[in-house]
Amino acid sequence: MPALEGNPNVTVVDYGMGNIHSLVSALRYLGARVEVSAEASRISRSSLIILPGVGSFPAAMSIIRERGIDIALRETVENPSARLLGICLGMQLLGQASVEDGGADGLGILEFEVRKFGEAEKGSLPLPHIGFNAVFHNSQSSLFKGMGESADYYFVHEFQCLAGKSNGLESLSTYGDIFVAAIEDGQVFGTQFHPEKSQTNGLRVLSNFLEIQS
Amino acid sequence: MRKRLIFTLLFEDGYFVLSRNFRTQRIGDIDWLQRNYDFSRVAFFIDELIILNVSSTSQNQKAFCDVVKQVSRGCFAPISAGGGIRSVEDARELFNSGADKVVLNKALYDNPLLIQEITATWGRQATVGSLDARRVGDTFGFFSDRGKVQQPISAVQSMVSDKTVGEIYLTSIERDGTGQGLDLELVDFFQTLNLANIPTIIAGGAGKPDHLISALNHLGVGSVATANLLNFVGEGLKSARTLISESGIDLATWDVPSTLI
Numbered sequence: 008m009p010a011l012e013g014n015p016n017v018t019v020v021d022y023g024m025g026n027i028h029s030l031v032s033a034l035r036y037l038g039a040r041v042e043v044s045a046e047a048s049r050i051s052r053s054s055l056i057i058l059p060g061v062g063s064f065p066a067a068m069s070i071i072r073e074r075g076i077d078i079a080l081r082e083t084v085e086n087p088s089a090r091l092l093g094i095c096l097g098m099q100l101l102g103q104a105s106v107e108d109g110g111a112d113g114l115g116i117l118e119f120e121v122r123k124f125g126e127a128e129k130g131s132l133p134l135p136h137i138g139f140n141a142v143f144h145n146s147q148s149s150l151f152k153g154m155g156e157s158a159d160y161y162f163v164h165e166f167q168c169l170a171g172k173s174n175g176l177e178s179l180s181t182y183g184d185i186f187v188a189a190i191e192d193g194q195v196f197g198t199q200f201h202p203e204k205s206q207t208n209g210l211r212v213l214s215n216f217l218e219i220q221s
Numbered sequence: 222m223r224k225r226l227i228f229t230l231l232f233e234d235g236y237f238v239l240s241r242n243f244r245t246q247r248i249g250d251i252d253w254l255q256r257n258y259d260f261s262r263v264a265f266f267i268d269e270l271i272i273l274n275v276s277s278t279s280q281n282q283k284a285f286c287d288v289v290k291q292v293s294r295g296c297f298a299p300i301s302a303g304g305g306i307r308s309v310e311d312a313r314e315l316f317n318s319g320a321d322k323v324v325l326n327k328a329l330y331d332n333p334l335l336i337q338e339i340t341a342t343w344g345r346q347a348t349v350g351s352l353d354a355r356r357v358g359d360t361f362g363f364f365s366d367r368g369k370v371q372q373p374i375s376a377v378q379s380m381v382s383d384k385t386v387g388e389i390y391l392t393s394i395e396r397d398g399t400g401q402g403l404d405l406e407l408v409d410f411f412q413t414l415n416l417a418n419i420p421t422i423i424a425g426g427a428g429k430p431d432h433l434i435s436a437l438n439h440l441g442v443g444s445v446a447t448a449n450l451l452n453f454v455g456e457g458l459k460s461a462r463t464l465i466s467e468s469g470i471d472l473a474t475w476d477v478p479s480t481l482i
Contacts, residue, residue, distance in 0.1 A: 062344035133420040139223040139473030159473035206475040
């Protein structure tokens with residue numbers, strides 16, 4: 008992978024859910040200077056932010072609210088030079104609401120809602136959706152710049168962001184249902200897959216994110 | 222959805238080992254491994270890596286974490302690690318050493334609370350339940366303690382129906398390390414239990430790429446693993462991946478950095 012120009016500073020939001028080790032390693036491998044933080048004040052001062060996360064949507068939202076991270080992230084997206092990437096649960100949290108574990112409201116930064124996998128829930132496919140799957144790149148999305156029409160990425164999730172419900176550039180994948188695998192809406196980005204665990208395909212997506220000019 | 226080719230490393234008291242019917246034989250230490258399996262390269266030919274600590278004593282947790290750290294450097298594929306996890310702290314150390322998921326075996330039967338605590342923090346998708354099975358009479362039984370202690374089948378049934386873990390790693394004790402091929406009868410048997418359709422990785426018995434291919438072509442099988450350090454040494458995993466793909470099985474693709482081809 009080519010080294011990034013200028014070693015960008017990126018803040019990884021660590022709100023205590025899930026494992027950020029591999030994300031931080033991948034970003035450092037690409038030449039980024041990584042700061043890991045759960046402090047709202049630190050996050051709102053950053054211009055390049057990644058919101059990772061695995062686990063339960065309502066549990067994540069309650070920690071995020073408790074620590075004021077929700078307010079910091081909303082402030083961030085009002086700063087035109089800032090860019091925010093949500094990964095896996097982090098992408099789902101950007102949406103309006105999820106039905107997971109009794110349901111909860113999300114950050115409300117993007118319009119989509121988070122639902123169960125309809126077909127897989129019927130037992131036709133294993134759940135969680137685990138492994139590499141093809142994503143059809145939205146040709147206008149800067150996340151997939153120079154990467155052709157589609158590529159394989161590593162997923163591990165049980166809930167999906169409903170397609171066609173947002174104003175953003177959606178890149179889609181299929182697992183029984185068609186779902187949003189990645190989204191780009193202005194300065195806000197999301198990937199349902201784990202770019203840090205998707206071999207060189209994922210490293211290119213992370214590198215594209217870090218290099219997007221605002 | 223692509224199928225998965227997974228490599229498993231077994232670590233015991235400072236050495237990587239070959240296992241045959243759960244009896245282990247030392248092969249080499251971390252220096253041997255790096256000479257014969259440069260993991261920053263080999264990892265580009267597999268979909269996931271599993272690293273299991275099969276030491277009989279728990280004193281080796283720190284040495285095991287060091288190994289996970291070294292092997293995970295430069296690996297941008299998912300890594301599962303486990304063996305001997307007795308506490309949330311043990312799990313946390315493995316996550317902090319580079320594991321994306323933890324593999325649990327004995328706790329599945331005797332410490333369900335520990336699994337609940339791990340899933341509360343890291344999510345169910347970060348847990349892999351390792352089930353060791355072999356024939357008992359005209360059916361199969363599940364065993365803990367390196368295949369020594371039989372566990373009630375009801376424990377496995379409730380683990381599956383409650384979806385206690387995100388994935389299952391199913392090993393055939395009889396085929397383990399024999400190179401005779403994976404036990405597809407065990408796979409069929411387990412599918413009758415796995416009513417919740419938890420993603421399952423099958424392991425034990427792969428001696429050559431043909432075994433991986435016939436297992437991946439078996440109904441309901443999405444993922445296979447091999448722990449055979451000697452049969453897949455050097456170019457072994459790269460050529461196995463090529464052969465599996467050429468046979469028409471749908472594996473994921475990505476570019477391998479040109480410096481590593």
